Amino acid sequence: xxxxxxxxxxxxxxxxxxxxxxxxxxxxxxxxxxxxxxxxxxxxxxxxxxxxxxxxxxxxxxxxxxxxxxxxxxxxxxxxxxxxxxxxxxxxxxxxxxxxxxxxxxxxxxxxxxxxxxxxxxxxxxxxxxxxxxxxxxx
Numbered sequence: 001x002x003x004x005x006x007x008x009x010x011x012x013x014x015x016x017x018x019x020x021x022x023x024x025x026x027x028x029x030x031x032x033x034x035x036x037x038x039x040x041x042x043x044x045x046x047x048x049x050x051x052x053x054x055x056x057x058x059x060x061x062x063x064x065x066x067x068x069x070x071x072x073x074x075x076x077x078x079x080x081x082x083x084x085x086x087x088x089x090x091x092x093x094x095x096x097x098x099x100x101x102x103x104x105x106x107x108x109x110x111x112x113x114x115x116x117x118x119x120x121x122x123x124x125x126x127x128x129x130x131x132x133x134x135x136x137x138x139x
Contacts, residue, residue, distance in 0.1 A: 003074035038123040062087030
């Protein structure tokens with residue numbers, strides 16, 4: 001697929017799955033042998049079910065979760081994304097009880113596409129900023 005097609009697929013994935021909460025649509029966008037490289041997560045994420053589980057965890061913690069792409073660039077089979085993340089901490093967030101506090105952080109990610117689907121992802125999320133905003137660590 002073209003770089004423009006990959007960018008469009010990524011935008012649809014963000015809108016339908018992350019923002020829309022349609023976890024059943026994950027296999028439409030994510031390859032069965034998908035691998036997520038994310039030093040901020042305590043578990044390995046491999047495959048569509050694992051990715052749907054991760055998204056579900058974030059959406060349970062932040063039910064109004066919304067990602068806004070700020071920069072989307074592509075070359076070859078790679079798409080780079082810098083995204084603004086907003087939400088309200090209303091559920092368990094990796095062991096942190098709900099605080100009702102809003103979060104606003106950024107994440108930078110690189111996605112590798114194969115046959116029109118996300119096959120691999122490298123993620124860098126401002127987890128420290130998120131933890132500070134919910135009061136889990138001092139500002």
